[in-house]
Amino acid sequence: MPNPKRRHSQKRTSTRRAHDALKSHSLSECPNCHEKKMPHRACVKCGYYKGREVVEVKEAS
Amino acid sequence: MRHKVAGYKLGRNTAHRRSLLRNLVTSVIVEERIETTIPKAKAAKPIVEKMITLGKRGDLAARRLAGAYLMTDEALVKLFDTVGPRFGDRNGGYTRIIRTGWNKGDGADKAFLELLGSEKVLDEKREKRAENRAKKNAEARKAMEDAEAQAQHDGGIEPVKEESEDKK
Numbered sequence: 001m002p003n004p005k006r007r008h009s010q011k012r013t014s015t016r017r018a019h020d021a022l023k024s025h026s027l028s029e030c031p032n033c034h035e036k037k038m039p040h041r042a043c044v045k046c047g048y049y050k051g052r053e054v055v056e057v058k059e060a061s
Numbered sequence: 062m063r064h065k066v067a068g069y070k071l072g073r074n075t076a077h078r079r080s081l082l083r084n085l086v087t088s089v090i091v092e093e094r095i096e097t098t099i100p101k102a103k104a105a106k107p108i109v110e111k112m113i114t115l116g117k118r119g120d121l122a123a124r125r126l127a128g129a130y131l132m133t134d135e136a137l138v139k140l141f142d143t144v145g146p147r148f149g150d151r152n153g154g155y156t157r158i159i160r161t162g163w164n165k166g167d168g169a170d171k172a173f174l175e176l177l178g179s180e181k182v183l184d185e186k187r188e189k190r191a192e193n194r195a196k197k198n199a200e201a202r203k204a205m206e207d208a209e210a211q212a213q214h215d216g217g218i219e220p221v222k223e224e225s226e227d228k229k
Contacts, residue, residue, distance in 0.1 A: 041160040049159055052180065 069104035082108055085174075087132040089156070090140050093182045094175035102158050102174040109174070113155045116145025147178060 027036040032048040042049035071078055085105040088095050090112065112130065115123040119141060128137050148155050159173045
């Protein structure tokens with residue numbers, strides 16, 4: 001079976017991983033409640049999508 | 062070339078998938094709106110639209126074809142009596158998928174699959190539900206108050222503290 005010939009340095013590992021970082025989601029603003037929301041999705045905070053209420057959101061009591 | 066248009070398998074064998082889709086389609090027609098995962102909504106959407114096209118045709122052959130697919134007579138009657146005529150002046154695109162969010166447990170992407178013009182029906186449904194709930198709450202409250210009055214009448218050694226639970 002083939003085996004590695006040389007030790008892998010920490011630098012080599014970290015250099016490879018330099019491009020592995022996750023990018024954050026680009027959020028859009030809800031036109032109804034002005035909270036940040038995921039694009040193309042009903043707003044989690046107010047339940048609105050495309051100008052009307054889509055989901056009933058439970059009020060925090 | 063019909064490459065990459067194989068459709069959705071949904072991790073099920075043929076019979077299981079067919080049952081699932083029949084159930085989903087029946088539910089959409091009866092309930093106007095269902096919440097499901099996005100792949101399931103996308104798989105059910107074209108079938109719902111085909112059913113509505115049958116509903117618009119409205120002849121006996123169409124009725125039998127739709128009846129062979131839908132799970133309940135209720136759905137069949139609704140499809141031909143209310144849903145079909147409702148979309149008489151529209152050529153396709155009878156349904157809408159609205160992405161909503163994710164399941165807490167497994168992170169599945171959820172969406173509503175709904176018939177266009179379902180807003181009115183759903184609002185009515187919601188109002189009815191709220192009414193029923195209010196009625197039920199009032200009844201429960203009354204029963205509780207009666208019981209309390211009865212307890213105090215009987216002796217009233219232990220004052221019953223149930224008000225905090227009563228308020229929702």
